[in-house]
Amino acid sequence: MNELTKKTEFFGGCPHDCPDTCSMIFNVEDGVVKGVRGNPDHPMTRGGLCVKLKDYEKRHYHPDRVLYPMRRTGPKGSKQFERISWDTALDEIVSRWKTIINEHGPQAIIPYSYLGHQGLVHGLNGGDAFFNRMGATVCERTFCGEGSCTAWLLTVGPTAGVDPESYIHSKYIVIWACNSVSTNLHHWAIVKEAQRSGAKVVVIDSYASRTAKEADWHICPKPGTDGALAMAVINSIIDQGLVDQDYVDNYTSGFDALKGRASERTPEWASEITGVPADDIRKLARELATAQPAAIRIGVALERHHGGGQTIRAVSSIPALTGAWRHVGGGITQFPVWEHPYKFDVICRPDLIPEGTQVVNNLQIGRALLGELDLKVPIKSMMCWNSNPVTQAPETDKIVEGLKSDDLFLVSAEHFISDTASYADIVLPASMGAEMEDMILSWGHLYLTYNAKSADSPGEAIPNNEIFRRLAAKLGFEEENFKWSDSECLENYVDWESPACEGIDLEYMRKNGFARLTVGTKDDRAPHKEGNFPTESGKCMFEVPGATNFVAGPFRQMYDDLQPGEPLDPLPDYTAPRESPATNPLLAEKFPLNIISPKSHGFLNSCYANMEHKIKGQGEQFVMISAFDAEARNITEGDRVQVANQRGAFKGVARITEDVNPGIVVATLGYWRQLNTGTVNSISSAEFTDMGHAPSFSDNLVEVTRTN
Amino acid sequence: MPHIVTDNCQSCRFTDCVSHCPVECFHEDDERLYINPDVCVDCGACIPACPVQAIYDVVDMPEDKEPWIKVNAERSKNLPVIMSKQEPLPTAERRRTELGL
Numbered sequence: 001m002n003e004l005t006k007k008t009e010f011f012g013g014c015p016h017d018c019p020d021t022c023s024m025i026f027n028v029e030d031g032v033v034k035g036v037r038g039n040p041d042h043p044m045t046r047g048g049l050c051v052k053l054k055d056y057e058k059r060h061y062h063p064d065r066v067l068y069p070m071r072r073t074g075p076k077g078s079k080q081f082e083r084i085s086w087d088t089a090l091d092e093i094v095s096r097w098k099t100i101i102n103e104h105g106p107q108a109i110i111p112y113s114y115l116g117h118q119g120l121v122h123g124l125n126g127g128d129a130f131f132n133r134m135g136a137t138v139c140e141r142t143f144c145g146e147g148s149c150t151a152w153l154l155t156v157g158p159t160a161g162v163d164p165e166s167y168i169h170s171k172y173i174v175i176w177a178c179n180s181v182s183t184n185l186h187h188w189a190i191v192k193e194a195q196r197s198g199a200k201v202v203v204i205d206s207y208a209s210r211t212a213k214e215a216d217w218h219i220c221p222k223p224g225t226d227g228a229l230a231m232a233v234i235n236s237i238i239d240q241g242l243v244d245q246d247y248v249d250n251y252t253s254g255f256d257a258l259k260g261r262a263s264e265r266t267p268e269w270a271s272e273i274t275g276v277p278a279d280d281i282r283k284l285a286r287e288l289a290t291a292q293p294a295a296i297r298i299g300v301a302l303e304r305h306h307g308g309g310q311t312i313r314a315v316s317s318i319p320a321l322t323g324a325w326r327h328v329g330g331g332i333t334q335f336p337v338w339e340h341p342y343k344f345d346v347i348c349r350p351d352l353i354p355e356g357t358q359v360v361n362n363l364q365i366g367r368a369l370l371g372e373l374d375l376k377v378p379i380k381s382m383m384c385w386n387s388n389p390v391t392q393a394p395e396t397d398k399i400v401e402g403l404k405s406d407d408l409f410l411v412s413a414e415h416f417i418s419d420t421a422s423y424a425d426i427v428l429p430a431s432m433g434a435e436m437e438d439m440i441l442s443w444g445h446l447y448l449t450y451n452a453k454s455a456d457s458p459g460e461a462i463p464n465n466e467i468f469r470r471l472a473a474k475l476g477f478e479e480e481n482f483k484w485s486d487s488e489c490l491e492n493y494v495d496w497e498s499p500a501c502e503g504i505d506l507e508y509m510r511k512n513g514f515a516r517l518t519v520g521t522k523d524d525r526a527p528h529k530e531g532n533f534p535t536e537s538g539k540c541m542f543e544v545p546g547a548t549n550f551v552a553g554p555f556r557q558m559y560d561d562l563q564p565g566e567p568l569d570p571l572p573d574y575t576a577p578r579e580s581p582a583t584n585p586l587l588a589e590k591f592p593l594n595i596i597s598p599k600s601h602g603f604l605n606s607c608y609a610n611m612e613h614k615i616k617g618q619g620e621q622f623v624m625i626s627a628f629d630a631e632a633r634n635i636t637e638g639d640r641v642q643v644a645n646q647r648g649a650f651k652g653v654a655r656i657t658e659d660v661n662p663g664i665v666v667a668t669l670g671y672w673r674q675l676n677t678g679t680v681n682s683i684s685s686a687e688f689t690d691m692g693h694a695p696s697f698s699d700n701l702v703e704v705t706r707t708n
Numbered sequence: 709m710p711h712i713v714t715d716n717c718q719s720c721r722f723t724d725c726v727s728h729c730p731v732e733c734f735h736e737d738d739e740r741l742y743i744n745p746d747v748c749v750d751c752g753a754c755i756p757a758c759p760v761q762a763i764y765d766v767v768d769m770p771e772d773k774e775p776w777i778k779v780n781a782e783r784s785k786n787l788p789v790i791m792s793k794q795e796p797l798p799t800a801e802r803r804r805t806e807l808g809l
Binding site: 037038046047048049050051054055181182185186188189192196210213214601602613616617 | 728730746749751753756767791
């Protein structure tokens, strides 16, 4: 590892909602970030960033950046604000909150954040201690991967699984529901390296994503049917006599029950549901079992339909059936963050939460604001940071209606007047990545990543954590943690004494920018070679007797009361989507097309989708549609089209392509509502999937019509 | 909106770009390299790697480079992928000097 060569260079960590968490180097002149590049010494970043981050500094100094605290002066949503001082802004917030607390109690206030910044200090959980101390409604945040977490924890426990870097040793790689080329680029480079060394790369996705096009084999199940495919793979592994019986006998639990369940889930059965030929399913099963080491990389999209949790239960059972875990580069990868040593109880302070505090899930914020949920205390104020629900959450029209209510006091800490901040009563200018010290968590590799405060914030912007420090002081919160500096937070938030941190401390991070956790190396890590799953039994749990539904702690402020709690099927199985022509023919009469809404290549969620050159690169909102479906609707290439269902509508440009099969349309996420007509989430359902209150973004029927 | 290799690559073919590309989008002939616009992910990692500043983002390039968009798109379709860095052409250093780089 090199140290920085110039005094004007600082280590950065990409704070965006992406598994790659790149180590970066900021070039700073006269206190201004002039450029950014990938850290060439980082084994995953390898000196390259991505289309979003390559000119990261431009976002910091964008002319539309919010520079001062502001108070709304026009109607909600009019984007009419006046500049006020920080003291005035904070006094007004505290005064309004005190009034609300006096009238309704603290649960009338809800925090709303997500991974708009992935820092330990300023990110997902940065405000949790503050709002837990207040006694506010706990916000359950399940945008992305939380159903997957529940299924993963039930099956294999909190393991990082296969090191993404170990894929260079894999001979068979399955990328399941992940468009790595656009959303996990630095892992894709490793997959390509393995491919050059002879590995076969299989991509399973319901449309021909950029990644699928680069695969040796693209398997294309109908949306929401991956669980049927996975169950049939299990069936076929057993049927073809390819089970590693020694591994199963010693390191798994519930094989006989799984075998019984899978016995009727034949490739022929799955073929009817998925559209994948039965022989292809047998071939996939055979190759997954015999081409070792075989590794499966699941993407967050795998959970985004009604049966998402069960799908991941099934998929994460496969490596234990085949004994893939015996090998370096064999097994499955979900989120390596499970082996990152963070002290979430210190970060979130769940001990401060009053007993019986109500929970609202952030996907259903529209329903909550409109009084459609059975809440003990109605929501009268929301503070939103690191998140933009109007663009990113489902049932957008309900959210907008809720945010327009004069009865709601909305505080937004933001970089720009986003689609959500447009409705704020008070807007607070938040610092951006290079302007504040933090360490950035990664759900895609096994490195700690440091981000130095490299430049001052423009205007009067301050870091999120400073906002909460100031609010805590004004509310008289005396707990020590509300007085910690950002550096002190880092000292306290990471378990530096854990074995994974051997030889690493904060000074090391400052000096080196990143540090590999001591959890084995890419060349020797085989964490479950002999079982050792971090489950209660120490085994891979095919069957989990008595399992109930829950959301993992970091996604609900570490609050463990009032979990969903409903009983779960102890065994993996296929749970059909709610909205598909096969399962809901009545709805499909009106809305016959399934829509998938993956992330845009050129945006990061809604970040960058307000920047002219990024929009130019990404292109305007498009709707990919098959020639068959286009012809049936008299749609030609480039036509303006409306995509609609019972929940809402958005507009885009038709792109007729063979990349989607008949019956499916694809429109990517992130475009701003204020720059477009609706967004893809206007049509998304806020119904949860089967586990972890995950979103059902890929379980929606729509109709497409020509509008020009 | 991809990246493109332009005229400075001619007679150089340093190929440092290839080892910085995460997606194998470079194609080669004996003279120079071309970027497949359908595979390029616009990460920009290749731009600083090129010793002769031959690579541009089409969103941000001089107007006189525009013809290279078509050249890259057409030529890359029929040429093999180059997967690793190779020796520059014998004329590379002379060409670099001529270019003042």
